[in-house]
Amino acid sequence: MDDKNNLNSALSEKAGISAPEIISATVVQNIQKFRKVQPSATSLVKGILSGNISDLSRAITLVESTNPEHLAKANEVINACLFHANKSVRIGITGVPGVGKSTFIESFGSHLTSLGKKVAVLAVDPSSTISHGSILGDKTRMEELVKDPNAYIRPSASGDTLGGVARKTRETITLCEACGFDTIIIETVGVGQSETAVHSMVDFFLLLKIAGAGDELQGIKRGIMEMADAIVINKADGDNIRKAKLAKTEFNRALHLFPAKKSGWTATTATCSSVTGDGIPEVWETISKFLQLTNDNNYFNNKRVEQNEYWLLETINERLKLNFYNNIEIQALLESTKKAVQKDKISPFAAAQILLEKYFK
Structure with missing residues (x-):
C-alpha cells in the first residue's frame, strides 16, 4: 500500500504534538532536592502541634515505615506528642464491604464539622495478598469531606494485619490528637476476620448494617454484635425504608440476648441514610449520651488505661x-x-x- 493510502486508512497514525518546554530543569532539581530533605523529629513535632497537615502526614508516613532506621525517629515524634494527645473521641466504624462505610463517614464527618468539630478519618484499605498493593481510594469516595478544612483523611494499607487494621493506626491516633483533631474516626476494612484490634483502640464502636441482604440473621451471631455500642442500618431511603425499619426491630431483639456491658451502656439500634442525611444527627446524639454515661461512671478512663x-x-x-x-x-x-x-x-x-x-x- 502506498503512502497516500496509508494516510487515508483508519489504522494510520497522526503525528503527535510534542510537549512544550515549559518545565524548567532548575525547578525540577529544586523539587527533587526538597523531597530528599528529611525534617528532624523536633521540626515535625513543632509542625504537628501548630496544626500543620503536611508535617502530620510526613510523621504518619514515618511511623508507618518498616525501615528500622525510621523507628527511633518515629518514637521520638510520638513520645513528644503524647502529652498533647488523649483529648479526642475515638470512634470505630465497621461493616461488611458494600454497606456504605465511606459514604456514611462522609455524611457523618460533615455533620460533625458543621458542629465545629475537627475530624480525622483513618481509613484502612485492604491490601492484595498477591501484589501486596492497595487502592487507597477513600479520598476519592469522600470527595466532599476531603475538601473540608476541618477534616483530614488518611488512607492506609492494611498490609498483613488480621482484621484490616493498619499496623500503625494506634500511633497515628496520637499524632492526629496532638495536631488538634478532637474526633478520630477509624474505618476498618470490614472483612469480618477480627474487629478486636479496632475495638481495642476506640471509645465507641459502631456497626453498620444493611437491610434486605440476609444480614439480619448474621447479626444475631455473637462476636461483633457483643462489641458494638450501636448498630445503624444504613441506606434507609427510598423503597428500602420499610426493610430498614424491620431490620432495626430484628437487631433490637437480638441485642437483648447478650449480657450487660461493663460500661453500663445498653447498645442501641437506629436507621439512617447517608444520601439524604436522615438519622445522621441522631447517631452523634447517641455517641454523646454514651460519652456522658461512661465519663460519669469512670469507665471511659479505665478503658483507655486497659487499651x-x-x-x-x-x-x-x-x-x-x-x-x-x-x-x-x-x-x-x-x-x-x-x-x-x-x-x-x-x-x-x-x-x-x-x-x-x-x-x-
Missing part, C-alpha cells in the same frame, strides 16, 4: 516479629530452611524451633 496495656503487649509482639525477620543471620538461614520444609526433609514446627533458637542465642 494502653493491650497495645504495650501488641507492640512487643510486633517488634519481636520485625526484629526476627530483619536479623541478618535469620535471613541467611530462612531460605535454606524453607527449601528443606518444602522437600519434607524437616517438619515446619521443627524448622521454626531451629530458627527461633538461632535468633535467641
Whole structure:
C-alpha cells in the first residue's frame, strides 16, 4: 500500500504534538532536592502541634515505615506528642464491604464539622495478598469531606494485619490528637476476620448494617454484635425504608440476648441514610449520651488505661516479629530452611524451633 493510502486508512497514525518546554530543569532539581530533605523529629513535632497537615502526614508516613532506621525517629515524634494527645473521641466504624462505610463517614464527618468539630478519618484499605498493593481510594469516595478544612483523611494499607487494621493506626491516633483533631474516626476494612484490634483502640464502636441482604440473621451471631455500642442500618431511603425499619426491630431483639456491658451502656439500634442525611444527627446524639454515661461512671478512663496495656503487649509482639525477620543471620538461614520444609526433609514446627533458637542465642 502506498503512502497516500496509508494516510487515508483508519489504522494510520497522526503525528503527535510534542510537549512544550515549559518545565524548567532548575525547578525540577529544586523539587527533587526538597523531597530528599528529611525534617528532624523536633521540626515535625513543632509542625504537628501548630496544626500543620503536611508535617502530620510526613510523621504518619514515618511511623508507618518498616525501615528500622525510621523507628527511633518515629518514637521520638510520638513520645513528644503524647502529652498533647488523649483529648479526642475515638470512634470505630465497621461493616461488611458494600454497606456504605465511606459514604456514611462522609455524611457523618460533615455533620460533625458543621458542629465545629475537627475530624480525622483513618481509613484502612485492604491490601492484595498477591501484589501486596492497595487502592487507597477513600479520598476519592469522600470527595466532599476531603475538601473540608476541618477534616483530614488518611488512607492506609492494611498490609498483613488480621482484621484490616493498619499496623500503625494506634500511633497515628496520637499524632492526629496532638495536631488538634478532637474526633478520630477509624474505618476498618470490614472483612469480618477480627474487629478486636479496632475495638481495642476506640471509645465507641459502631456497626453498620444493611437491610434486605440476609444480614439480619448474621447479626444475631455473637462476636461483633457483643462489641458494638450501636448498630445503624444504613441506606434507609427510598423503597428500602420499610426493610430498614424491620431490620432495626430484628437487631433490637437480638441485642437483648447478650449480657450487660461493663460500661453500663445498653447498645442501641437506629436507621439512617447517608444520601439524604436522615438519622445522621441522631447517631452523634447517641455517641454523646454514651460519652456522658461512661465519663460519669469512670469507665471511659479505665478503658483507655486497659487499651494502653493491650497495645504495650501488641507492640512487643510486633517488634519481636520485625526484629526476627530483619536479623541478618535469620535471613541467611530462612531460605535454606524453607527449601528443606518444602522437600519434607524437616517438619515446619521443627524448622521454626531451629530458627527461633538461632535468633535467641
